[in-house]
Amino acid sequence: MKLLMTASQIRGLPVVTVDGGEDIAEIRDVIYSPEAGRLVGMTLNQRGFLSGRRREVLPADMIHAVGQHAVMVSDETQLVPPEDAPDDVAHPATERNVLGDDVLTEGGTSLGAVVDLVLLVGGKGEVVGYQIKRADGGRGYIPLPAQLAVSGDALVVPDVTEEFVQDDLVGLGAAVDDFRDRLGLT
Amino acid sequence: MSESFRGSVGRKVVSRASAQELGGINHLVVDGRGRHVASVVVGRGKKARFVDWAQVSGFGPDAVMVTDETSLRVPADDRERAAAEGKLELVGKRALSELGNELGLLDDVTFDANSGALEELVIDDRRILASSLLSTGSYAAVFDKSQEP
Numbered sequence: 001m002k003l004l005m006t007a008s009q010i011r012g013l014p015v016v017t018v019d020g021g022e023d024i025a026e027i028r029d030v031i032y033s034p035e036a037g038r039l040v041g042m043t044l045n046q047r048g049f050l051s052g053r054r055r056e057v058l059p060a061d062m063i064h065a066v067g068q069h070a071v072m073v074s075d076e077t078q079l080v081p082p083e084d085a086p087d088d089v090a091h092p093a094t095e096r097n098v099l100g101d102d103v104l105t106e107g108g109t110s111l112g113a114v115v116d117l118v119l120l121v122g123g124k125g126e127v128v129g130y131q132i133k134r135a136d137g138g139r140g141y142i143p144l145p146a147q148l149a150v151s152g153d154a155l156v157v158p159d160v161t162e163e164f165v166q167d168d169l170v171g172l173g174a175a176v177d178d179f180r181d182r183l184g185l186t
Numbered sequence: 187m188s189e190s191f192r193g194s195v196g197r198k199v200v201s202r203a204s205a206q207e208l209g210g211i212n213h214l215v216v217d218g219r220g221r222h223v224a225s226v227v228v229g230r231g232k233k234a235r236f237v238d239w240a241q242v243s244g245f246g247p248d249a250v251m252v253t254d255e256t257s258l259r260v261p262a263d264d265r266e267r268a269a270a271e272g273k274l275e276l277v278g279k280r281a282l283s284e285l286g287n288e289l290g291l292l293d294d295v296t297f298d299a300n301s302g303a304l305e306e307l308v309i310d311d312r313r314i315l316a317s318s319l320l321s322t323g324s325y326a327a328v329f330d331k332s333q334e335p
Contacts, residue, residue: 017323065285
């Protein structure tokens with residue numbers, strides 16, 4: 001059983017230092033690599049009401065943990081100026097955004113369109129599923145293999161994914177390991 | 187002898203040299219790692235004065251004895267200036283695990299009155315050993331991941 005959260009729940013979370021207990025920034029947005037199946041980093045805002053964007057970014061390698069109430073970093077030096085950050089964090093490629101992409105099985109069935117990313121609570125930015133909008137308008141959750149075939153329009157998932165579509169995050173948390181077992185990934 | 191942060195609020199601070207009462211405890215401040223009482227804060231805001239733990243000669247049930255009047259000093263750095271405004275007060279502070287999940291609010295902290303070493307932190311009905319505390323700051327007290335539910 002895994003505890004999960006969506007990427008939209010991460011936006012606005014404080015960035016807190018493990019070594020100091022200080023809130024040094026807050027999450028503006030997450031940067032995701034569909035090919036890698038994980039966050040590559042996060043962009044930041046200043047902390048506080050009506051405060052603006054922070055120039056520094058938080059590369060995924062610098063994340064201590066992504067929790068339900070805070071993104072933890074070991075200390076303030078983990079926030080880096082864009083020129084010192086990996087290129088995919090400093091200059092994210094907007095055309096690789098998976099939001100809105102159609103999820104197609106290898107057999108050619110559409111499961112729905114991606115509306116959000118699902119992450120492991122307490123992890124370092126591993127994306128284990130997507131929230132999808134189904135053809136009937138309802139929301140669902142699908143687990144992901146670690147690697148995906150993905151273009152700007154659609155992503156292709158194994159046929160077995162259809163059996164693992166869940167109605168809520170709790171269901172997905174229970175299904176992720178079974179799903180990866182079935183794919184022989186664990 | 188074990189003392190608590192909550193229980194010591196308001197206790198009088200007395201000069202051992204002159205027997206003069208110098209004020210009452212506003213709150214106690216711990217060091218950055220949060221393992222030890224660093225200082226006793228008397229008064230608040232602009233009037234806050236700090237007594238280093240080394241200047242405390244006896245932390246008793248009725249009074250806290252300090253060396254003399256000069257034991258009270260003004261805040262010395264940014265951390266102490268934040269403490270003067272009450273920003274580092276542990277009682278009521280948000281408790282976070284290092285995995286970024288909230289554990290609750292700190293109700294109280296117990297410490298050894300002789301050494302100043304923290305003993306336990308109370309969160310709701312739980313008592314957590316001070317050895318699990320990683321840091322304390324203005325936003326949160328951070329605990330290691332063994333304290334995750």
